[in-house]
Amino acid sequence: MTLPSQTTDRAAATDQQDLLTIGSFTLSSRLIVGSGRYQNAAMMRDSLQASGSDCVTVAVRRERLHDPDGENLLDYIDPDRYTLLPNTAGCYSPEDAVRVARLGREILRSLGNPGADWVKLEVLADPRTLLPDPLGTLQATSQLAEDGFQVLCYSNDDPVIARQLKAAGATAVMPAGSPIGSGQGILNPNNIRICLEYLKQDDPDYPVIVDAGVGTASDVAEAMELGVDGVLLNTAIAHARDPVAMATAMQHAIQAGRLAYLAGRIPRRAYATASSPEDGVIATHPFPRK
Amino acid sequence: MIIVVNGNSIDVPQDCKITSLLESLDMDTRHVAVELNREIVPREEHPERALASDDQLEIVTLVGGG
Numbered sequence: 027m028t029l030p031s032q033t034t035d036r037a038a039a040t041d042q043q044d045l046l047t048i049g050s051f052t053l054s055s056r057l058i059v060g061s062g063r064y065q066n067a068a069m070m071r072d073s074l075q076a077s078g079s080d081c082v083t084v085a086v087r088r089e090r091l092h093d094p095d096g097e098n099l100l101d102y103i104d105p106d107r108y109t110l111l112p113n114t115a116g117c118y119s120p121e122d123a124v125r126v127a128r129l130g131r132e133i134l135r136s137l138g139n140p141g142a143d144w145v146k147l148e149v150l151a152d153p154r155t156l157l158p159d160p161l162g163t164l165q166a167t168s169q170l171a172e173d174g175f176q177v178l179c180y181s182n183d184d185p186v187i188a189r190q191l192k193a194a195g196a197t198a199v200m201p202a203g204s205p206i207g208s209g210q211g212i213l214n215p216n217n218i219r220i221c222l223e224y225l226k227q228d229d230p231d232y233p234v235i236v237d238a239g240v241g242t243a244s245d246v247a248e249a250m251e252l253g254v255d256g257v258l259l260n261t262a263i264a265h266a267r268d269p270v271a272m273a274t275a276m277q278h279a280i281q282a283g284r285l286a287y288l289a290g291r292i293p294r295r296a297y298a299t300a301s302s303p304e305d306g307v308i309a310t311h312p313f314p315r316k
Numbered sequence: 317m318i319i320v321v322n323g324n325s326i327d328v329p330q331d332c333k334i335t336s337l338l339e340s341l342d343m344d345t346r347h348v349a350v351e352l353n354r355e356i357v358p359r360e361e362h363p364e365r366a367l368a369s370d371d372q373l374e375i376v377t378l379v380g381g382g
Contacts, residue, residue, distance in 0.1 A: 060382030070380065085381025086349075088322040088374065094342040099378050115381050128356055129376050132349035136359045206382070238382075260382030 044284065046256050048233045049144065049176040049197040051109060055079045056250070057280045058111065058235065060260025063207075064269065067102040073263050074103065076273035078280075083111045083146055083258065086130045100137070110134055110141035111178070114148045118159070120166035123149045127170055144176040144197065146237075146258075156206040160187045164194055171195030180237050183213075185220040192225055192232065199225055200258060203249060204239030207261040211245035212236065218252050243272070243279035250283025251291065317369035334362040338375070348377050 046053040059079045064070035074082055082103055090096055103110070112130030117123040127145040134142035147170065149162035158180055164187070170177045176197040181188055183201040191199050201221050204210035212218060218236065225232050236249040237258040246257050257280065266272035304311075317332075318325050321341070328337060334357060338345050350357050351374040357365050367373075 060380070062380040062382045064380065083382055084378040086376050087379045089341075089343055089348050089377040091322065091324060091326075091341050091343075098344065098347050099380055100347055110378070112378070113381050125351075125354075129349045129351060129374070130378075132356050132358065133347065133376070133378055136346060136349070258382075 046233070047231065048178065048235075048255075051081075051140065051144065051176070053079075053081050053109065053256075055081070055277070055280065056256035056284060057246070057276055058083065058256060058258040059263065059273070059276075060258070061099060061103060062260055063264040065264075067097060067099070069269055070264070071102040073269040073273040074108070076270045076277070077263065078277040080108055081111055082108045083113050083260070084130075085113055085115050086126050086133070105134075105137045105139045110137075110139050111144060111146050112141060113146040113180075114166075116150070117148060118150050118152075118162075120149055120162045120169065123147060123162070123166045124169050124173070127166075127175060128173075131175070143174075144178060145170060146178045146180060146200070147196075148180045158182055158202070160184070163187075164190055167191055167194045167196050171197075178235070183217040183221060185217060185224045188221045188234075189224045198233035198235055198255075200235040200237035202238040203236050203245065206238040208239055209241030209262060210239055211241050212239070212248050212252070215248070215252055218249070218254065222253050243275040246276055246279035247283035247286070250280060251286050253287050256280075317367075319367055319369070319371045319373060321373045322375055328367065332367045334365045334367065337367065337373075338362070341375075343375065343377075348375050350375050 046056045055078050057077055057079045058081045059077045060083045061070055114123040114126045117126055131142050147166055149159045149166050151157050151159040167177050167179055178198045178200055179191045179196045181199055181201050188199045203212040222234055225234050233255045235256045235258055236254050240259040240262045249257050263269050263273045317330055319328055334350055353372050
């Protein structure tokens with residue numbers, strides 16, 4: 027994986043140095059992976075490793091009573107190796123989301139994990155679409171930011187709400203490619219482009235992450251080629267026929283998409299442009315020369 | 317006395333502390349956060365914090381999620 031050495035972006039494009047900065051966090055991979063919906067915990071552990079990610083999302087739920095043999099997620103995710111990103115999944119009101127965010131912070135504090143300082147905010151509108159409630163998300167963002175959280179907002183791909191979330195104090199905005207777990211990829215690349223334009227105007231390092239909807243590796247590459255800073259996904263790996271292989275594919279797709287973005291794609295044209303020279307062709311040319 | 321933990325009524329001794337409650341419920345104190353009557357009780361305070369009758373507790377942990 028090499029780029030022409032004269033490009034100034036080359037250093038930025040090599041795997042080791044092209045770090046993702048989100049608030050006070052620095053991640054070596056631009057892929058953030060979820061830990062839900064795996065067939066078993068060992069499969070999850072192996073898939074996380076294959077993905078090359080160093081940041082894993084987790085959910086906060088009631089602990090089981092009297093279950094001494096019950097396994098804990100943390101038996102399979104080493105909190106010294108991964109930065110955990112607690113979410114507020116399952117919350118349908120800003121109040122619940124703030125409450126869950128605070129509980130997640132408390133667990134991560136006890137673990138000594140740096141992820142105590144941030145949260146993936148989800149305020150959902152309804153269980154069928156799992157689309158975000160924009161007004162609830164906005165309200166919770168302000169409150170959590172005031173409370174000292176670095177808030178990563180799961181959002182619709184609407185550029186207007188994206189801009190409002192940033193203004194409300196979001197550390198990163200994470201527009202959905204398509205509904206959570208739907209595997210439909212990036213349904214509206216134009217909206218993602220406008221989100222990028224709005225959010226990065228005068229602030230090129232502001233992190234924009236595509237969160238949700240990824241179905242396969244090409245969706246990740248497409249998102250990265252649009253210029254987003256990273257991709258967050260879960261089901262596309264966890265429910266693939268071979269999750270470890272898909273996790274590996276996702277790692278490659280992140281790198282391919284990122285490099286292609288930095289390299290700069292050619293413009294789309296309606297007509298062909300020949301790659302081989304026209305001069306010196308020995309065949310008959312029935313058309314006027316340009 | 318009766319307290320409510322994660323929606324379940326349970327009987328605990330008078331003056332039961334949070335740490336002893338967690339132990340009696342077979343919970344790993346490193347992996348949970350405790351909310352007592354809607355207020356988070358920091359882990360450092362668990363050994364000393366006494367419970368009262370009708371207290372409402374939520375004890376949460378991390379699970380897989382996206």
